[in-house]
Amino acid sequence: MxxxxxxxxxxxxxxxxxxxxxxxxxxxxxxxxxxxxxxxxxxxxxxxxxxxxxxxxxxxxxxxxxxxxxxxxxxxxxxxxxxxxxxxxxxxxxxxxxxxxxxxxxxxxxxxxxxxxxxxxxxxxxxxxxxxxxxxxxxxxLNYGGVPGYSEKGAERVPHAWKAGAQTALLRRQLEAMPDGGTVIIAPPANPFRCPPGPYERVSMIAWYLKTKKPKSKILIFDAKDAFSKQGLFQAAWESEYPGMITWVAGKDGGKVEEVDVANLSIKAGFGTEKANVLNLIPPxxxxxxxxxxxxxxxxxxxxxxxxxxxxxxxxxxxxxxxxxxxxxxxxxxxxxxxxxxxxxxxxxxxxxxxxxxxxxxxxxxxxxxxxxxxxxxxxxxxxxxxxxxxxxxxxxxxxxxxxxxxxxxxxxxxxxxxxxxxxxxx
CATH class of the missing domain: 3.50.50.60 (FAD/NAD(P)-binding domain)
Structure with missing residues (x-):
């Protein structure tokens, strides 16, 4: 054993x-x-x-x-x-x-x-x-105000999907509508929050969908944290299963989201501004x-x-x-x-x-x-x-x-x- x-x-x-x-x-x-x-x-x-x-x-x-x-x-x-x-x-x-x-x-x-x-x-x-x-x-x-520019109304365009149901269905539709070669941005919050491994499982399963349906696409993770649950296991799996598709940016490297532009599907972080085709923001x-x-x-x-x-x-x-x-x-x-x-x-x-x-x-x-x-x-x-x-x-x-x-x-x-x-x- x-x-x-x-x-x-x-x-x-x-x-x-x-x-x-x-x-x-x-x-x-x-x-x-x-x-x-x-x-x-x-x-x-x-x-x-x-x-x-x-x-x-x-x-x-x-x-x-x-x-x-x-x-x-x-x-x-x-x-x-x-x-x-x-x-x-x-x-x-x-x-x-x-x-x-x-x-x-x-x-x-x-x-x-x-x-x-x-x-x-x-x-x-x-x-x-x-x-x-x-x-x-x-x-x-959900503390919508914890991320400048975000709101409950904004979640209708930039879903959090951290309470399952209508938000889950919305994010799924956005992924389906995204063109091959598009960019998905996922922004997890700082600790503590519900289900610590959840954002990284989400990255993995979206990557599987993209690999099978839209293989030219990429996923960017802009994280408020410097480490995450089961990090070694997830990152090793990403390298073997989805090589070149997933990029994780830690908080210490500028990954913490400072502001979100809901209308333009973009986020501002320590490294600069990045625009997405699909933006999944998980608030504090x-x-x-x-x-x-x-x-x-x-x-x-x-x-x-x-x-x-x-x-x-x-x-x-x-x-x-x-x-x-x-x-x-x-x-x-x-x-x-x-x-x-x-x-x-x-x-x-x-x-x-x-x-x-x-x-x-x-x-x-x-x-x-x-x-x-x-x-x-x-x-x-x-x-x-x-x-x-x-x-x-x-x-x-x-x-x-x-x-x-x-x-x-x-x-x-x-x-x-x-x-x-x-x-x-x-x-």
């Missing part, structure tokens, strides 16, 4: 062992006259998983999940839609099984305000939902607006939490998880949110019973495709201390040297991971 596989199995085993200790909660129920009310704001990987596992651990709980959309369009696999290897509807999922199979009450509405003192959530139609415990999983807010991010408006965020725009249970540092009986939280060494990913949600659900049930929560263990896996048959990954296991820290030697990245069969196997594992997390999160 390779060192990578050994680390991967260890990480998966540690995470699984934590999860396996938790369903014992389902054997007992909270001893109170009326069911405890738990409201979950946000139905992505974190919120949906929390709602499901709360009911799994204690069926007596009254669990309400609030989200305005009937369908959840996943950011994972949205880059494959850009490349034309997946359809948009294949990454859209309904939350109905959470209600039909697990008894979660689904409320399709926008949560507009949280009163942490009165312990209630207000909806856009004026309805108010009281809670005993609150889970806030609002995802990210913060926690979702409702978390900020509720006073749950720090001055940096992200929500500080207790690393043991993701309880808010700002309000009692509130837990913030997923992309919105400050999670130490854990990246902002769907896998991380799914893992955090299970720990939060266990902690809430334990708290309602006056019991100590099980020891927390978190896990994250990020798969990326370089092409449909070329996968790479990073995995890690984490435990809380002063912050959430990675367990030494618990995970790792794909080996730098691997044959085509190994890379294809990881691509197949990517499909399995996606199917698994969808089933686990949405019931």
């Amino acid at each position: 390779t060192d990578f596989n050994r680390r991967q199995l260890l990480g998966a085993g540690l995470a699984a062992s934590a999860t396996l200790t938790l369903p014992g909660f389902a054997a007992a129920q909270v001893n109170r006259n009326a069911p405890a009310r738990v409201v979950v704001v946000g139905g992505g990987f974190g919120g949906a998983t929390a709602a499901r596992y709360l009911k799994l651990f204690d069926p007596s709980l009254e669990v309400t999940l609030i989200d305005r959309d009937a369908l959840y369009t996943t950011c994972p696999f949205s880059n494959y839609v850009l490349a034309g290897v997946r359809s948009l509807d294949s990454i859209q999922h309904r939350r109905d099984p959470l209600q039909q199979r697990w008894g979660v009450k689904l409320v399709r509405a926008s949560a507009t305000a949280i009163d942490t003192g009165a312990k209630r959530v207000r909806l856009a139609d004026g309805a108010v939902l009281p809670y005993d415990k609150l889970v806030v999983a609002p995802g990210i807010e 991010q913060t926690a979702g607006k409702i978390a900020i408006d509720a006073g749950l965020a720090e001055s940096n725009g992200w929500c500080a939490v207790d690393p043991k249970n993701f309880a808010s540092r700002k309000a009692a009986d509130v837990h913030v998880l997923g992309d919105a939280s400050i999670a130490g060494a854990m990246p902002k990913s769907g896998s991380a949110a799914n893992s955090q949600a299970k720990v939060v659900a266990a902690a809430i049930v334990a708290s309602l019973r006056g019991q100590a929560a099980p020891p927390a263990v978190f896990h994250n896996t990020c798969y990326s495709l370089v092409s449909p048959d070329y996968g790479i990954s990073v995995t890690g296991t984490y435990r809380p201390g002063e912050t959430v820290a990675e367990v030494p030697n618990s995970g790792g990245v794909s080996p730098a040297r691997a044959d085509a069969a190994f890379r294809k196997q990881e691509a197949e594992h990517t499909l399995g991971w996606y199917a698994g997390i969808i089933a686990d999160s949405f019931g």
Whole structure:
């Protein structure tokens, strides 16, 4: 067994062992006259998983999940839609099984305000939902103003596609319309942001599309950072799979975007000005607006939490998880949110019973495709201390040297991971 596989199995085993200790909660129920009310704001990987596992651990709980959309369009696999290897509807999922199979009450509405003192959530139609415990999983807010010249209106011409759905479809149409020999510019933000490997998987999958359909084209990456997730693996793959097509400019070399001209599809950076045929600008991010408006965020725009249970540092009986939280060494990913949600659900049930929560263990896996048959990954296991820290030697990245069969196997594992997390999160 390779060192990578050994680390991967260890990480998966540690995470699984934590999860396996938790369903014992389902054997007992909270001893109170009326069911405890738990409201979950946000139905992505974190919120949906929390709602499901709360009911799994204690069926007596009254669990309400609030989200305005009937369908959840996943950011994972949205880059494959850009490349034309997946359809948009294949990454859209309904939350109905959470209600039909697990008894979660689904409320399709926008949560507009949280009163942490009165312990209630207000909806856009004026309805108010009281809670005993609150889970806030609002995802990210895009800071359009973080890049001079950019705006929400400007995203209709220069898409970010960092919230999957209509923006994904728009960027795909632009790639299809681009002439062979055109230039795609992709501009990732500084850390922290949602899905650290995501922009570079996007580069890879767009490169695969261009290689197969428009081989005279090129991709320029103007990065606010000096390094990025799985950098060695991505760059080695670009050299072997897409030689001469991709150029990456680090922040220290003038890669940070200083201004965007939406009308002319050009960006100004430290090295000068560059014009694109297709411009994909990913702006800086913060926690979702409702978390900020509720006073749950720090001055940096992200929500500080207790690393043991993701309880808010700002309000009692509130837990913030997923992309919105400050999670130490854990990246902002769907896998991380799914893992955090299970720990939060266990902690809430334990708290309602006056019991100590099980020891927390978190896990994250990020798969990326370089092409449909070329996968790479990073995995890690984490435990809380002063912050959430990675367990030494618990995970790792794909080996730098691997044959085509190994890379294809990881691509197949990517499909399995996606199917698994969808089933686990949405019931």
